[in-house]
Amino acid sequence: MAALTLKKNLLTFVLVVILAGALFSGNVEGQTVADIVTDDFFNGILNQASGDCPGKSFYTRAAFLSALSSYNQFGSGSAEESKREVAAFFANVAHETGSLCYIEEINGASQDYCDESNTQYPCNPDKKYYGRGPLQLTWNYNYGAAGNSIGVDLLNSPETVATDPVISFKTALWFWMTNVHQVLNQGFGATIRAINGAIECNGGNSGAVQSRIQYYTQYCDQLGVAPGDNLSC
Numbered sequence: 001m002a003a004l005t006l007k008k009n010l011l012t013f014v015l016v017v018i019l020a021g022a023l024f025s026g027n028v029e030g031q032t033v034a035d036i037v038t039d040d041f042f043n044g045i046l047n048q049a050s051g052d053c054p055g056k057s058f059y060t061r062a063a064f065l066s067a068l069s070s071y072n073q074f075g076s077g078s079a080e081e082s083k084r085e086v087a088a089f090f091a092n093v094a095h096e097t098g099s100l101c102y103i104e105e106i107n108g109a110s111q112d113y114c115d116e117s118n119t120q121y122p123c124n125p126d127k128k129y130y131g132r133g134p135l136q137l138t139w140n141y142n143y144g145a146a147g148n149s150i151g152v153d154l155l156n157s158p159e160t161v162a163t164d165p166v167i168s169f170k171t172a173l174w175f176w177m178t179n180v181h182q183v184l185n186q187g188f189g190a191t192i193r194a195i196n197g198a199i200e201c202n203g204g205n206s207g208a209v210q211s212r213i214q215y216y217t218q219y220c221d222q223l224g225v226a227p228g229d230n231l232s233c
Contacts, residue, residue: 105131187230
């Protein structure tokens with residue numbers, strides 16, 4: 001009887017140890033994007049912009065997290081993968097917006113981003129589809145597709161991306177999850193290629209590529225994760 005009791009106690013102890021290990025592991029792997037993108041991390045980017053930047057009063061961590069609730073696959077990998085995705089996303093955002101300074105593309109209104117061959121998302125002749133938001137969404141077909149996904153008619157109201165911070169972040173996350181998320185395992189350079197490869201990669205604009213890489217390695221360092229290989233494009 002004593003031997004049976006001892007075995008039961010031993011089995012209970014083993015189960016407790018296993019469960020404790022599982023819980024501890026879950027806390028590490030279960031770290032959320034909100035845990036990674038802390039106030040200090042987000043504001044550290046924002047504070048690099050000068051005080052008169054329009055983005056200072058537009059982009060907020062709360063708006064990012066609100067938009068993120070619609071994209072639960074973002075940062076859903078292991079602890080390291082999640083941190084690298086956060087670093088990659090914000091590195092490209094920081095480059096595109098001057099550390100969250102700009103909401104709209106400089107001189108964007110003078111540019112023609114209407115692809116008239118795209119009949120699925122025909123341009124509104126009274127609207128402009130220049131860069132807006134964290135990843136500077138451009139072209140009528142991107143505004144149309146993003147709007148369909150988000151549930152807002154951005155084809156006929158593209159300016160919403162520059163006036164509603166949550167929708168603005170949603171367009172960036174939509175573009176990221178549609179075009180970039182799936183190439184993360186190829187290295188940071190693949191994210192540059194997915195966003196602006198035709199213009200910047202293969203020597204097109206090495207300065208812009210290095211800018212993105214610099215932000216990425218800086219944020220990886222802040223988050224305590226190795227940047228991985230294949231950083232350039």
